[in-house]
Amino acid sequence: MSDVPAPAPSAWNLANVLTAGRVLLVPFFAWAMLVESGDSVAGRLVAAAVFALAALTDRFDGWWARRTGQVTDLGKLLDPIADKLLVGTALVLLSALGDLWWWVTIVILVRELGITVMRFFLLRYVVLPASRGGKVKTVLQTVAIGLYVLPLFALPAWVGTLAAVAMAAALVVTVVTGIDYVRVAVRIVRTAAPGATRAARARDAS
Template sequence: MARTPMVWNAPNVVTLARFALVPLVIVALVLGEQAVGWRWAAAGMFAFAAATDKVDGWLARRSGQVTDWGKLVDPIADKALVGTALVVLSILGDLPWWVTVLILVRELGITVMRFRLLRYVVIPASPGGKAKTVLQTIGITLFLMPLGTLPEALTVVAWVVMVAAVLLTVITGLDYVRRGLAVRSAAHT
């Protein structure tokens, strides 16, 4: 009989650590309004937390500790990290609200759709969806940096990456909707 992995294992602890970093990123970002060093801290913590997403998945697969809890909570931790950073950047006026709203609507909408379709099939992340995540992470990390104190070229790079992330976010969102409609249609025939 196959042994079920324990919920409290190393990969799930890494996921919880990502959750724990979310409020720390917020505090550093808000304090960054008074001291540039805090903006660097926010960017560093965000990049580190985003990198743990790969670590927990790798650990879970390598050690045979993939759990249903981890499959459920891991994407929630990712959305909490990205969503919180986007909202705070918009509140501070560093990122326009249209960027935050587009990304959040897509992320929440596709997450809800994927949960609703679970009774039929698991829709895995597409290569475009994975590229979208990488671009969002790089773009957010760049915007978390104290761009006003850095060469203007870095601000241009940050905007190019963020616009590419938004475009890929919309394109992959539409692709997920197309795939979801196909799954639903096939299930009802």
């Protein structure tokens, strides 16, 4: 049996190429949203299609990377950046166009960026994985934003009602899971900090 380690997967495998493609879709999505100041039915439909495509590649690239053993450090870094760039752009544009209250956008973005920064600082203790609630949050945000991107002004009123209900559910789950992540992070720091302090003292005494 050979002891030669398996070669590391290429940084530019299919999963990472799809993730990078998702980043490149963001400017095109923004352009489509802003056609005729957001009042173009065709532009909004194109934006919705681009958003849906990006969301599908988000689901596929992670699954493919795990299935084929092509998980890389680049992918771990690029994937959340691509997700937050797409969601953040969509939320800001929807609010700028008057389709979504600014406070909703601010609450969601503060939560997303705050948890991302918190995860970064927790790396000294542990990698904080996405919870089941976090995954539900992602699905709800995707559905809600996808509905709001549609030309609601040209669709039956019930579509707008459905979009509002989906966004309300996404907002609640976003806040609740954010609080839960903070609770878990505090417990991790409190548990790990005494051991880290003892290790530091041992190094200082040596």
